[in-house]
Amino acid sequence: MNPTIKDVAKKANVSIATVSRVLNNLPGYSDRTKAKVYRAIEEIGYQPNAIARGLINKRTQTIGVMFPTVSSLFSSEILRGVEDFAQDNGYSVVVCNTDSDGKRTLKYLQVLREKQVDGLIFSSEVLKDEYYKTLQQMQIPYVLVSTECQYDNVPYVKVDDFQAAYDAVEYLIRYGHRKIALLSGTKHDTIAGIPRIEGYKKALEQHGIPVNESYIAYGDFLFETGCKAMEELLTHAPDLTAIFAASDEMAIAAISVAAKHGIKVPDELSIIGYDDLKLARMSVPPLTTVRQPLYEMGNLSCQKLIRMIQTEEPESSMIMDHSIIERQTVRPFGS
Amino acid sequence: MNPTIKDVAKKANVSIATVSRVLNNLPGYSDRTKAKVYRAIEEIGYQPNAIARGLINKRTQTIGVMFPTVSSLFSSEILRGVEDFAQDNGYSVVVCNTDSDGKRTLKYLQVLREKQVDGLIFSSEVLKDEYYKTLQQMQIPYVLVSTECQYDNVPYVKVDDFQAAYDAVEYLIRYGHRKIALLSGTKHDTIAGIPRIEGYKKALEQHGIPVNESYIAYGDFLFETGCKAMEELLTHAPDLTAIFAASDEMAIAAISVAAKHGIKVPDELSIIGYDDLKLARMSVPPLTTVRQPLYEMGNLSCQKLIRMIQTEEPESSMIMDHSIIERQTVRPFGS
DNA sequence: CTGAAAGCGCTTACAG
DNA sequence: CTGAAAGCGCTTACAG
Structure with a gap:
């Protein structure tokens, strides 16, 4: 049995109320008592029981x-x-x-x-x-x-997912790209899916670039589906020069698939990711990406x-x- | 205030002991009582308090x-x-x-x-x-x-770190490599450091390959130090043909640094990692590695x-x- | 089959 | 400055 507040009270020759007070730094005891209590705690190796505390304090x-x-x-x-x-x-x-x-x-x-x-x-x-x-x-x-x-x-x-996606795509546009594909996350995801798609479209529109649905492929943010989506992109939009991937994993997938097809990144294809996971520093070449802190x-x-x-x-x-x-x-x- | 066992006892017109019994599936009550209790629980939306339980059961x-x-x-x-x-x-x-x-x-x-x-x-x-x-x-x-x-x-x-390292290096040897470097983890780490170094050395010795300290570079299992260690390796042992890295992150670092130096993996340099993190599938080319489950x-x-x-x-x-x-x-x- | 009571290890008025 | 007592929400002998 672990010692309880009762044991230290007995050892220190005080009441459990007093022990509780010194334990919680409440006022109401002499320095001498305090010392006695601490000595007793030390001697018997007492540790408070947070469960008992939680029950009474209603805080865990x-x-x-x-x-x-x-x-x-x-x-x-x-x-x-x-x-x-x-x-x-x-x-x-x-x-x-x-x-x-x-x-x-x-x-x-x-x-x-x-x-x-x-x-x-x-x-x-x-x-x-x-x-x-x-x-x-x-x-x-x-x-x-x-x-x-x-x-x-x-x-x-x-x-701000919409804005972040917008910025990523605009970044690509500022670098002269116009045939920009989107490696999108889940199509109906209202949090990380749709806003990034909208941001992508908006950036294109703002710069007078028509949105072309065959430049959009969908995955679920992860590597495997990213590879599949990238393959689709390569067959349906072989003239693309840049990709905005809605996650770093999908961007890495794009790099992998590009390598498999002998497409050089960034020489022949530019890619920007999303997240800035530790992963992004480790790819070859290191991934340019939108950082979420x-x-x-x-x-x-x-x-x-x-x-x-x-x-x-x-x-x-x-x-x-x-x-x-x-x-x-x-x-x-x-x- | 959340309802307590008392509230359901009152509502069901039984004692708290009885409520506790039905809650814990203990024997000792009629089906009618059981039904009454469950109805009360339902009506007032009672949830047991695990903290109170923990205090008495001494199990959290x-x-x-x-x-x-x-x-x-x-x-x-x-x-x-x-x-x-x-x-x-x-x-x-x-x-x-x-x-x-x-x-x-x-x-x-x-x-x-x-x-x-x-x-x-x-x-x-x-x-x-x-x-x-x-x-x-x-x-x-x-x-x-x-x-x-x-x-x-x-x-x-x-x-078995020693054996796993041994197997990795022997795998390289079986593929005809003899100039095999080690991208080691922390030098004095008794768990993941030393045994893998020993496994590496043992495999070389078993196959009549002398151990050469300049073929060993140390990091801390992570990417950054892996890059540094890889650079060392490249200057001190430029003739190496294969590397056993003590972690996937260091193996990925080796791939990155090799790419930077224009060294082709695996054509000019073979690399085997350790861990089989999700990362390993994502590198270019995908990493051969020792899997830990x-x-x-x-x-x-x-x-x-x-x-x-x-x-x-x-x-x-x-x-x-x-x-x-x-x-x-x-x-x-x-x- | 059922309830009253003690107790888990604490904290906190209350009284002195 | 200090202690006795009630109580947090439960479980578990014990008695009937």
Whole structure:
């Protein structure tokens, strides 16, 4: 049995109330008592029981974080941002891998509720109505990261996807490209899919370049589908000179497929990605891409969450700055 | 206020003991009572409080997992394996990012202890004596993954690093290579560093190839140092025809640097990596590498941990099978 | 089959 | 400055 507050009280010859006071730095005891208590704690190796504390305080100092896949470079970078802030502020984080599965997500929400987490971070997925409903029932604060929603009491932290896509494509245009293809993410994804498609189209239109649907191929942001989509592009739009990929993985896929076809990047084909994962530095050639500050996004969303937990005040949403990281996959057209 | 067991007792007109019994599927009530209780639970939307349960049961259904860096492809794949098994068996997992920092690790151990986790998984790092000491004090089971230690009451799950390195190098030799360099991990790392160096040396010796220290360059398993080490190799051992890299990231670094120098992989230089991260499929050309089954390692270590928690019996360690995944970075010498 | 009561390890008024 | 007591939301003997 681990020693309890009772044991230290007995050892120090005081009441448990007094022990509790010195443990919590509350006022109301002499220096001598304090010393006695600390000595007793030391001697018997006492550690407070956070569960008992949690029961009475109605605070567990624990938050939950939900990801579609924890094992992606994308999610795990956000996770690290969350974890760092949480740890520095005395919170623990329990991770939940939803596999983008509704049932699993709901089950998790249930578990987190029973475990009395103080708050929740929800990442990278659409906040379905049923999630929203249970979340509201749970009566705990939560924040969205790398996603957003229409309810305005729930803050989100993300990049402006439309604008970021627009900027990427405009960057390509500024370099003289006009035959620009889009390696798109999921077609009906309202968060990361549609806005990036719209940004792509808008940039072309603004520069008087007609949108050609055969210059758009769809994947699911991951490498495998990126390869397939890239193959399509190469057959349907063989004259393209540049590609905007809606994720770094798809951009890397484009590089791979191009290599397989003997197409030189960036000499014959320019490619710009999206995310700036660690991956981007490692490709050959290193990938030019739109950076999302994932660590910072995780960090800030955790900060907002903890603030909401502690103040019980609402927090506002935050659009993070994106930027274009120039590496070596884009080259002026015709040079 | 969330409804408690008291509220449902009142609503159902029974005692809280009875509610507790039906909630826990214990014997001792009529079907009619059971129905009444369930109806009450339904009506008031009752959810059990796991914290109160944990206090009395001395079980929190929570485990801790410690990684040097959660955000690496390596750690996060293990994490997913752990998380999957935990979730399927009713456990939650709290993640800890130690940054390989002793103070931070100790602080975490403290927190996990106070939060009364039922067990712990410790990943990828040497289990220092002070960690071992606190862990023993905590009196909870724990298992090591992707690392090992000399205490034989603590089970580990890992690959045979020496053998895996040996096999990788022998694979290169079988393909006719004799000028084989090693892109090593940290020199004094007793887990992933030394055994792989020894495996490399042993394979050479077994095949009558003298070990030449200028064919060995050191990094820390990551991309950046991999690039540096590769540059060294190229200046000190310009005649090498093959490289065994102690991690996929370093292998990718070798590919990048080779490309920069106009050296063709695999035509002029063969490279074999170590890990088989998702990364390995994405390089150009796709990386031949030694596979560690990271997901399975995480999964199994979690299974062992939960079994230890539930049975209070010791578990044995497990050496996982490695294998060579042939992709396109190795070619017979001279072909 | 069912309930009253003790207790898990704490915190927090309340009283002195 | 200090302690006795109630209570957080449960589970579990014990008694009937």
